[in-house]
Amino acid sequence: MASSTKLSSLILFFACSLFIQGTLASIICEKLPASLCSFAIGSSGKRCVLENFKNEEGNLGYTCKTSEVVVEKLVGYIETDQCVSACGVDRDSVGISSDAFLTPEFTGSLCSSACYQNCPNIVDLYFNLAAGEGVFLPLLCEKHKSSPHRAMLELMSSSGGAAAVGPTDYDVEAPAPAPF
Structure with missing residues (x-):
């Protein structure tokens, strides 16, 4: 039985x-x-x-x-609700903006391992948004881990038409993008 x-x-x-x-x-x-x-x-x-x-x-x-x-x-x-929460995004938002990168809280959530390693859709979307602003997301995340405010300052200086943040701008090796 x-x-x-x-x-x-x-x-x-x-x-x-x-x-x-x-x-x-x-x-x-x-x-x-x-x-x-x-x-x-x-x-x-x-x-x-x-x-x-x-x-x-x-x-x-x-x-x-x-x-x-x-x-x-x-x-x-x-995308799962867990990823939406972990990445600090809002399903009720109409459109996205690169201005989100200017808040250390958002960048911290996006760069957290809970988001960056587990939420390829959201990371891909913001990776492309950052690239459109001349910013390489993996390097922004690396800088954010060590100095969130410095990362924001560098982001603001690179977004105004200055040279894009790239591997030669830092003494760190660029981490591989999240697997998609």
């Missing part, structure tokens, strides 16, 4: 896991609830973005749209 119960539980678990995998395999940004939109990647490989709009009553509402930004890895992926 006990083995029959175990077998039934195993079959139920297997059936549920197939259902969940089938459900998650097809992510269409426009069908995602606003609460899951940010930090999701559709089955098309394009990032989902949260946008706001005013409804007929003039109230602010949110909708999920497909962006033109393609992510070659992590197709059909929704």
